[in-house]
Amino acid sequence: MEMTELIERAKAGDAEAFVALMKHLERSMYGMAKSMLHRDEDVADALQESILKSYKSLPSLREPKFFKTWMFRIVINECNNILKQRSSTDMVAEVPPTVARVDEYNSVDLREIVDRLEEPQRMVVVLHYYEDIPLRQVAKLLNISESAAKMRLHRAREVLHHQLSNFQEGSLSYG
Template sequence: MKKSEHILIKKSSEGDVDAFEELIKDYEKRAYNIAYRLLKNSEDAMDVVQEAFIKIYKSIREFKFKSSFSTWVYRIVVNTSIDFMRSKKVVYSLNEVIKSERGDINIEIADYENTPEIELEKKLTKELVKKSIDKLDDIHRTVIILRDIQGFSYNEISEILGCSLGTVKSRISRGRIALREIILKEMEHKDIKLSQKE
């Protein structure tokens, strides 16, 4: 932890709002990205980050410097996002299909030239993966987003979620298996739809 950050945390815990605003500005973008990935709505993500930062400000005296400040911040953001999802009881439909004029979506792209066709396939593949991640349950979606999209280490995720390293690895492994199955089902479903049209 930077010395300046340590000072800002101390000042914030004494009620210095300006110090807190300076402290938190480096975390705003990533906190928003995490919330947005989990909630898939920019307004909800902004509300959740705002709520999380209020919680952080109110409880900053409880921060004991045992973990990194960033880990503590992201733990509160993730927990606030999960609480929000539970309160809204978000239901994900398994019948969503990516509609496009291109037909089949090929995950394996052999030709790496940036032709319009390749660019479109990359875009559609990204959309397919994003929609498939949205269909995972809360636990698996959270770890996949933290690990594979936000790039947190296993140890960081363990600290953010407050669970053991073994649990994190297990959840990521199961999440990836579930994600693969969802993607395959989506592609299979798309193949059926296309063959019916032909």
């Protein structure tokens, strides 16, 4: 069944169509939430709230072709809510994970390096490259101009290039 048809059926109240949509997007939504929150319990909370909110407000979706973008906006908002709650309750900063030395592994997980980007850059990279969302829609999702999205993507590429170069030289640094 085509996505547009599933979306229309879900908007009309078909719970099975909604479940099929969520299954189709679950990996993408999980990846987005994980890149923002890092903690599995927070990711689970964000996804649960996002799915509930999207189910309740699905009839208000005007353009079915923007369903994925709309869903990501909900996930991002929920992640931001959790981050706000966390920052007001956490007194101890998270300790960054240790980095394996080059001689311990033959390759680097690009996703790990992307996850270490500053959030504005990481969000653009994840949405554009991992979720294949055009930059114009990424800018709308993040409430920034298209030129700001392009600049964030450019800066992220520079950081990634530098980190990958350092990794190949054996001196990967996250500081």
